């Protein structure tokens with residue numbers, strides 16, 4: 516089978532499909548290792564499903580399983596389309612629920628699972644956009660990795676600083692399971708969008724720029740989040756897993 520590497524706005528994933536569902540936490544750790552493996556922020560395994568086009572298992576680089584990943588959902592959709600597991604419009608099952616995706620060339624849009632507002636902690640607000648995210652509106656230069664790390668363990672959440680400038684949203688994210696800042700985090704950008712919109716700083720649709728500086732678009736339609744941007748296949752190998 517093909518084992519591939521995909522980059523969705525700089526958030527990178529090893530992806531393959533198989534028929535066998537089993538715990539691949541150790542494999543995720545090995546493959547995601549940037550020095551002794553392929554190197555990635557996460558591992559995505561696509562499996563057949565009787566109702567949907569497929570279901571997935573998502574692992575962070577440290578082997579922990581996460582219920583959702585926004586960028587990973589776009590990468591998985593492009594992989595599924597490219598390797599004939601689904602047509603350009605598809606539905607697949609994640610730990611957080613069903614994701615709808617549409618592939619148009621290398622641009623992929625996914626509709627995320629319903630979000631939740633989980634409360635405020637000082638100047639931070641907690642959202643669930645498939646996984647938990649703390650968000651603070653501040654200047655991006657005030658992103659402090661040590662503070663993020665502390666909050667991540669205190670709240671068991673990913674941590675984001677978001678800034679609105681010239682009607683554009685800029686986001687930096689510390690990711691749980693990678694235990695560092697990543698180049699982009701989809702569910703983090705969506706949580707940041709919700710916070711900025713709630714504070715009246717933006718409308719129902721906006722261009723978003725993560726640390727990688729790639730451009731994405733987030734919109735809210737009928738209370739559902741839509742997340743759109745470019746996905747690249749950066750590597751593929753024919754091998755056994």
Ligand SMILES: N[C@@H](CCC[C@H](N)C(=O)O)C(=O)O
Pocket residue numbers: 526575580581583584585586587646647673690691692693699700701702703
């Ligand atoms: N990078 C992802 C989020 C992946 C899961 C997260 N690290 C967690 O454990 O909560 C995204 O693009 O949303």
